[in-house]
Every structure is written in C-alpha cells, then in structure tokens.
Amino acid sequence: MSRSRTPQSRTPQSRTRRRRVLVVSALAALTGLVVTTAPSASAEHGTAKTSAVVQKGLDGLVRDDGFPAALASLRDSDGRTSNYTSGVGDLRTGSKVPVDGQIRIASATKMFTATVVLQLVGEGKVDLDAPIETYLPGLVRDDGIDGRAITVRQLLQHTSGLPNYTAGMGEFSQWRHTYVEARDLLDMALKEKASFAPGDGWEYSNTNYIVAGLIVQKVTGRPIGEEITNRVIERAGLRYTYWPGTGDQTIRESHPHGYASDTPGGPVVDATEFDPSWAGAAGQLIARPSDVNRVLTALMDGRLLKSEQLKQMRTTVAAPGLPSGWRYGLGLMEIRLSCGGVAWGHGGDSEGYENRNAVTDDGRAATVAVTALPAGQAAAEHVDAVLDTALCAD
Numbered sequence: 001m002s003r004s005r006t007p008q009s010r011t012p013q014s015r016t017r018r019r020r021v022l023v024v025s026a027l028a029a030l031t032g033l034v035v036t037t038a039p040s041a042s043a044e045h046g047t048a049k050t051s052a053v054v055q056k057g058l059d060g061l062v063r064d065d066g067f068p069a070a071l072a073s074l075r076d077s078d079g080r081t082s083n084y085t086s087g088v089g090d091l092r093t094g095s096k097v098p099v100d101g102q103i104r105i106a107s108a109t110k111m112f113t114a115t116v117v118l119q120l121v122g123e124g125k126v127d128l129d130a131p132i133e134t135y136l137p138g139l140v141r142d143d144g145i146d147g148r149a150i151t152v153r154q155l156l157q158h159t160s161g162l163p164n165y166t167a168g169m170g171e172f173s174q175w176r177h178t179y180v181e182a183r184d185l186l187d188m189a190l191k192e193k194a195s196f197a198p199g200d201g202w203e204y205s206n207t208n209y210i211v212a213g214l215i216v217q218k219v220t221g222r223p224i225g226e227e228i229t230n231r232v233i234e235r236a237g238l239r240y241t242y243w244p245g246t247g248d249q250t251i252r253e254s255h256p257h258g259y260a261s262d263t264p265g266g267p268v269v270d271a272t273e274f275d276p277s278w279a280g281a282a283g284q285l286i287a288r289p290s291d292v293n294r295v296l297t298a299l300m301d302g303r304l305l306k307s308e309q310l311k312q313m314r315t316t317v318a319a320p321g322l323p324s325g326w327r328y329g330l331g332l333m334e335i336r337l338s339c340g341g342v343a344w345g346h347g348g349d350s351e352g353y354e355n356r357n358a359v360t361d362d363g364r365a366a367t368v369a370v371t372a373l374p375a376g377q378a379a380a381e382h383v384d385a386v387l388d389t390a391l392c393a394d
Contacts (some may be wrong), residue, residue, distance in 0.1 A: 106348025114331020163192035213281025258352020
C-alpha cells in the first residue's frame with residue numbers, strides 16, 4: 001500500500017502529508033540510538049567498491065536522515081547476493097538489524113497483483129482493454145464514476161481516475177487493529193469524486209489495485225492472496241514472502257521494527273504490528289528484500305509472464321509526481337539511472353516501512369528499505385539515491 005510517496009511522493013495531498021511525516025527529533029527523543037549506533041553489515045558477495053558505497057549510503061540514511069534502521073539486498077547478474085544493514089532493529093532494546101529481515105513491502109505488492117492479472121490475460125481469461133464492468137457488473141458505479149468506461153489496463157496503469165480510498169483512512173492509531181474487506185475499501189473510495197475522466201490523466205490510487213484484486217477473485221473464484229501465492233510466490237521460488245492471513249497482524253520471521261507517528265512531533269510508536277487488510281491487493285505482502293530481488297529477476301527472465309504480457313507490463317506512460325525521468329507501466333515503474341539506462345521495479349510505503357527496488361536488463365537487482373517513512377523530501381530522495389548507487393556501482 002502507498003499512502004505517502006510511492007510513487008507520487010513529491011506531491012501528496014496535504015492531509016496525507018500531515019499524517020505521514022515522521023519527525024526525526026521525536027525518534028531521537030525516544031532513544032539516542034537512532035543516530036549514534038554503529039552500523040553493521042553482512043556482505044556474502046559483491047566487490048569491495050560496491051560494498052563500501054552501499055554501506056556508506058545506508059549509514060547516511062541512519063546518521064543524517066534519522067531512520068532507525070536501513071537494510072539492503074543486492075543480487076548481481078550471476079545471482080550472487082550481498083546483504084547490508086545499518087542502525088538498530090529495535091529502538092527499545094537497541095538490538096541489531098536482522099540481516100535481510102522481513103519487512104512489509106507495501107505497494108511493491110502491486111507488481112504481484114499486476115503479474116497475476118497479466119497471467120490471466122495470457123490465458124485469455126481477462127482482456128486488458130475490456131471495461132471492468134465486464135468482470136464486476138454494477139460494482140464500480142457512483143456519481144461521475146462508471147465501470148463501463150474504465151478498462152483493466154487503466155486500473156493497472158493508474159489512468160482510471162478512481163479516487164484513492166486512503167484519503168479517508170484517518171490516523172494510524174484509529175484503524176491499525178481493525179479488519180476490513182476489499183469491498184469496504186472500494187466503498188470508501190466511491191464516496192469521493194473521480195479525479196479525472198478515464199484515460200485523461202495519471203494519478204496514483206490504491207483503489208485501482210483493490211479493484212484489480214476483485215477482478216482476479218471474480219475470474220478465478222479464488223482470493224487474490226491465494227492466486228498471488230500460487231502464481232507468483234511459488235513459481236518464483238520465494239521462500240520468505242507471504243500473504244498474511246485474516247487477522248494476522250504480525251511479521252512472522254526475524255524483522256526490524258517499524259516506527260510511525262500520527263502527527264508531526266507527536267508520540268512515536270512501534271508500528272510493526274497492524275492489520276494489513278487495509279492494503280489488500282494494493283500492498284499486503286510481507287517479504288525479505290532478497291525475495292523482492294528474486295521476483296524482479298523472475299519477471300524479467302520470463303518465468304512469470306509470456307513475452308507479450310511482459311511487453312505490456314513494460315509499456316509506460318508519463319506519471320506526474322514520480323522522480324524526473326521515471327514512468328509507469330502496468331504495476332511496474334521505469335526508473336532512470338544516473339549511470340545511464342533504466343531499471344524496473346515498484347517500491348512501497350506503509351506505516352513503519354519504506355522500500356525501493358529495481359532490476360536492470362542485465363539482471364542486477366537491488367532492494368533498499370528503511371524502518372520509518374521519510375521526514376521530508378530530502379530524506380525521501382536519499383532513499384532513492386541509495387537504490388541508484390547500488391545498481392550503478394561497479
């Protein structure tokens with residue numbers, strides 16, 4: 001799920017911005033360990049130069065931007081993995097950051113959801129350019145919103161104009177332990193006006209992927225979490241990625257704690273546990289960073305999608321709000337690298353965690369994560385920069 005800056009982090013709604021900002025001084029007041037703890041690292045592979053620049057980047061995120069923890073996993077073109085950490089995994093105890101610890105990957109889930117939809121396209125069960133009314137008759141209808149005019153492609157591309165249900169979620173403390181159904185989230189969205197006519201603009205909206213998940217359920221007769229598990233997680237050989245079951249608010253395996261605040265300067269809380277049903281097909285998954293790299297490489301090498309569907313996934317449109325040079329495809333972002341060329345990925349933000357990830361055409365992949373949402377644009381750009389550094393280092 002992305003209620004903050006993924007991918008339109010540079011221009012969030014004011015209400016979202018107010019709710020999202022995590023003040024570094026509040027974290028520092030909770031414990032001095034945030035900015036003073038020594039970094040730790042585990043690099044099984046990787047050149048000395050790459051290891052040094054990635055570690056330096058993570059250390060900067062902790063020291064200068066005040067993130068409690070930063071962690072990264074790199075996969076080279078030969079499939080060798082290097083993992084790095086900095087900061088502390090638990091502000092209360094000062095414990096180390098688990099190497100390659102599980103995190104809530106939030107909107108990175110959209111890659112998985114889009115992959116399932118595109119698999120169904122390849123099987124002839126879904127038409128990208130068919131109205132969503134074909135699959136969900138009468139469901140997406142409200143004043144100025146009509147499922148007969150919105151296509152499946154527009155959902156995956158964020159060009160549908162559907163309003164974002166997260167605008168009405170309120171403060172984290174109000175909803176964190178409440179379970180909701182996908183239909184509840186859609187109902188929340190339909191209380192808002194359409195952002196624009198279908199196809200007339202681009203705006204990031206989690207509602208698009210909630211509807212995509214409902215289409216998958218309608219077409220297959222099975223819930224989106226089960227389809228993601230069978231069609232993506234198992235096929236890609238992901239051992240540490242899972243869809244939390246109903247009522248499961250925890251992170252099952254070794255993980256760094258995530259932190260959030262309802263309001264700027266307000267009390268900082270351990271936000272590790274909450275009910276992820278609020279994210280659903282837009283952002284419910286939990287994974288290790290190394291597993292995110294594995295699914296990225298599985299996408300690019302054709303293990304998950306046929307060539308025609310992968311081509312559609314990588315066909316991009318201009319996306320106002322993304323960093324300069326970035327574009328949006330079908331559940332996948334085209335990311336312009338400082339060293340030339342592009343990479344492909346989809347980051348994610350949730351209370352307590354942010355991650356950025358991408359894979360290059362030659363098979364290099366990287367995932368960078370921090371355990372609080374950025375306090376301001378500069379910190380957000382620094383996370384993006386570490387990802388760029390990891391992919392561009394020799």
